[in-house]
Amino acid sequence: MSETTTVAVLVGSLRADSLNRRLAEVLRDQAPEGVVLDIVDGLADLPFYNEDLDAGDAPAAAVALRERVAAADRVLAVTPEYNGTMPAVLNNAIDWLSRPYGAGAIVGKPFGVVGATPTPYGGKWAHADTVRSAGIAGATVVEDVLVSQSALEVDVLTDTEVLGRLTGAVQTLAAYQPATSAA
Template identity: 80%
Template sequence: MVRLVVMTDTTIAVLVGSLRTDSVNRKLAELLAEQAPEGVTVDIVDGLGAIPFYNEDIDNPRDVPASAAALRERVGAADRVLAVTPEYNGTMPAVLNNAIDWLSRPYGAGALVGKPFGVVGATPTPYGGKWAHEDAARSARIAGATVVEDVTVSQSAIEVDVLTDPDVLDRLNRAVRTLAEYEPATVAA
């Protein structure tokens, strides 16, 4: 059972799966930040391209790369996490996969553990990034996140301008609201 709560000062950390400056998914993330519901801060986490590929040899308490430590801190401080991503060759982009790898460590205590997580995005394919979104959700779940299934929006950008279409923007904004309002059900003892 899931219950929705009134939002007060909720922060959603956003991981954009595209590094391209003019990326449609980056623009979607920016629109979602501008249109966030009252009481919700949508915080786009920049710098994912500067984070080295995950490697246990460089992930140690004394010497974690500053960019990876900053990612962990930023996501760890957020209440929720949203991936806004395209699909590359039928899966999530390497930059998003790498971010999730860094956020999954230390195992069982990473920055994603227990965080409600959602994924949305658009691609110029008939399925709108469905496989990338499934991969991101699976990876985040394995990393300890609580994937909120009602948040997933895989939007085809073939015949619609995803940045201006009112129906698309409404679905994306509802996804953000659902993620912000999500609270896991409590189990009665």
């Protein structure tokens, strides 16, 4: 019996037909054997993080997000870039996942980020901000799982070279093993 690796996927765009949503679905459908990509819906239902809301019973949407990510083995953000940074919905999700401080659902989870934008840089700034925020929140950022793809002159959903890089990133994230310290 083989072990399954579950990757919680956080999509940084709320639009139903967004390029990054469709990209997450393609990656889910082409996931390697033994890897399940779980696209986490409901990010639009999260209130903006506020410690007052989190002091007692957290909102149901936050509890659901935390449970899905806590149950996953890995986390992958698939996100566009908005005004040179990550979308607010993704930043807010990371904020909810980072709490309680030091013990949030994202703490210690191998984390990667990919995405596409119709800009020459393919979302590099948003992806760098996402990596920085997730790392500060306690995730274990996997350096080799960062793909920023321009969608200006290529169909990222069908181009075999682009899909090869993206599915390769998913494989790298799924196979990631943290370094063990020698005793």
